[in-house]
Amino acid sequence: xxxxxxxxxxxxxxxxxxxxxxxxxxxxxxxxxxxxxxxxxxxxxxxxxxxxxxxxxxxxxxxxxxxxxxxxxxxxxxxxxxxxxxxxxxxxxxxxxxxxxxxxxxxxxxxxxxxxxxxxxxxxxxxxxxxxxxxxxxxxxxxxxxxxxxxxxxxxxxxxxxxxxxxxxxxxxxxxxxxxxxxxxxxxxxxxxxxxxxxxxxxxxxxxxxxxxxxxxxxxxxxxxxxxxxxxxxxxxxxxxxxxxxxxxxxxxxxxxx
Amino acid sequence: xxxxxxxxxxxxxxxxxxxxxxxxxxxxxxxxxxxxxxxxxxxxxxxxxxxxxxxxxxxxxxxxxxxxxxxxxxxxxxxxxxxxxxxxxxxxxxxxxxxxxxxxxxxxxxxxxxxxxxxxxxxxxxxxxxxxxxxxxxxxxxxxxxxxxxxxxxx
Numbered sequence: 001x002x003x004x005x006x007x008x009x010x011x012x013x014x015x016x017x018x019x020x021x022x023x024x025x026x027x028x029x030x031x032x033x034x035x036x037x038x039x040x041x042x043x044x045x046x047x048x049x050x051x052x053x054x055x056x057x058x059x060x061x062x063x064x065x066x067x068x069x070x071x072x073x074x075x076x077x078x079x080x081x082x083x084x085x086x087x088x089x090x091x092x093x094x095x096x097x098x099x100x101x102x103x104x105x106x107x108x109x110x111x112x113x114x115x116x117x118x119x120x121x122x123x124x125x126x127x128x129x130x131x132x133x134x135x136x137x138x139x140x141x142x143x144x145x146x147x148x149x150x151x152x153x154x155x156x157x158x159x160x161x162x163x164x165x166x167x168x169x170x171x172x173x174x175x176x177x178x179x180x181x182x183x184x185x186x187x188x189x190x191x192x193x194x195x196x197x198x199x200x201x202x203x204x205x206x207x208x209x210x211x212x213x214x215x216x217x218x219x220x221x222x223x224x225x226x227x228x229x230x231x232x233x234x235x236x237x238x239x240x241x242x243x244x245x246x247x248x249x250x251x252x253x254x255x256x257x258x
Numbered sequence: 259x260x261x262x263x264x265x266x267x268x269x270x271x272x273x274x275x276x277x278x279x280x281x282x283x284x285x286x287x288x289x290x291x292x293x294x295x296x297x298x299x300x301x302x303x304x305x306x307x308x309x310x311x312x313x314x315x316x317x318x319x320x321x322x323x324x325x326x327x328x329x330x331x332x333x334x335x336x337x338x339x340x341x342x343x344x345x346x347x348x349x350x351x352x353x354x355x356x357x358x359x360x361x362x363x364x365x366x367x368x369x370x371x372x373x374x375x376x377x378x379x380x381x382x383x384x385x386x387x388x389x390x391x392x393x394x395x396x397x398x399x400x401x402x403x404x405x406x407x408x409x410x411x412x413x
Contacts, residue, residue, distance in 0.1 A: 043264065043265060043268050044264060046268045046271065047264045047267055047268050047271075050268070050271055051267045051268060051270075051271045054271065054274075080362065083362070083367040084367075090286055094282070094286075152271075154275075155271065155272065155274075155275030155278075156275075158275055158278045158279050158282065159274060159275060159278045161278075161282065162278040162281050162282060163278075165282075165286065179315060179322065181313050181314070181315050181322075181325055182313075182314075182315065182367050184285075184313070185311055185312065185313035185314065186311075186367065187286055188285075188286065188313075189311060191286050193283055197279075197282050197283065197286070
């Protein structure tokens with residue numbers, strides 16, 4: 001009997017959490033935006049979330065592009081097809097690795113910080129004080145962070161793919177001696193703007209919504225103690241990573257599967 | 259309020275994103291990058307270009323000397339014409355030179371192999387805008403198999 005009761009409690013908790021998360025999101029984004037007051041807050045958050053994530057994204061992109069080129073070359077050279085290296089590197093980066101790895105790094109770098117920040121605001125009762133002063137914390141604290149995350153991640157993913165391509169060029173062409181013209185011409189012949197680049201951007205846009213939403217909700221819903229915040233931060237990284245990987249399969253099946 | 263530095267960095271971030279998108283759109287998804295250095299153009303008419311592409315390389319004895327710049331169809335006899343951009347350093351090929359479409363490796367990319375011809379007093383030198391007359395078309399596997407089967411049937 002006990003375990004059935006546990007099951008029921010867990011199910012109800014999960015669904016009410018989803019409900020609370022949805023209400024929080026609706027409260028944050030549906031409210032009438034105040035552009036004059038809201039825009040500086042948004043810019044500040046783009047700086048914290050986007051600009052400060054730039055270094056990790058660029059460095060990882062460079063190394064992932066380089067590793068892809070190196071590994072791809074060792075396989076392709078057996079078939080005399082090393083000229084197709086550019087195609088392999090560009091398609092894997094634009095379709096999959098760019099959006100997915102960016103989302104995972106973003107969850108670790110910016111998502112955890114968002115959760116901890118909002119969780120600590122709650123623990124030190126700053127959110128309650130805001131409400132006391134008749135300032136809606138959803139609009140003042142949550143909304144700018146959400147929009148900044150959704151805005152920043154696609155840019156970061158585009159940068160990741162571009163830097164990765166340059167890394168692949170560096171290893172493939174400059175080091176391993178793949179012909180410069182074939183590298184780019186086969187890439188250009190096989191990459192389509194709508195099919196590959198735009199779909200990659202749509203993917204990273206979806207990931208941005210999911211990761212930022214989870215990060216903000218975990219902070220907003222955290223138990224206001226130090227253990228609660230540490231738990232919430234862990235949950236953010238775990239849940240958003242799983243959500244990104246699962247959604248990636250669904251999106252890939254929708255975009256490239258049929 | 260937010261400082262000038264933050265605004266500047268955010269502007270820089272957005273500009274960087276736009277620049278990267280332009281790079282992907284222009285450089286990765288379509289052509290646009292041209293080769294470096296001085297080149298001159300030659301033309302060659304083929305019966306069949308097979309898998310030759312714009313920016314495929316042109317080699318003499320395995321050394322890359324230029325790129326295919328444009329491929330179009332001659333509307334009079336419906337034969338493909340390739341416009342070649344050859345490095346200006348290599349500017350004294352005789353007009354008896356021949357051009358063939360070759361494949362690097364079994365599955366590799368197709369490229370143009372230029373075979374320099376003989377030189378005597380009556381032979382001119384290829385210059386800007388000249389046609390290379392002696393061309394060999396790409397080998398199309400299906401045609402080869404067809405010819406093979408045909409010759410087997412005759413025996």
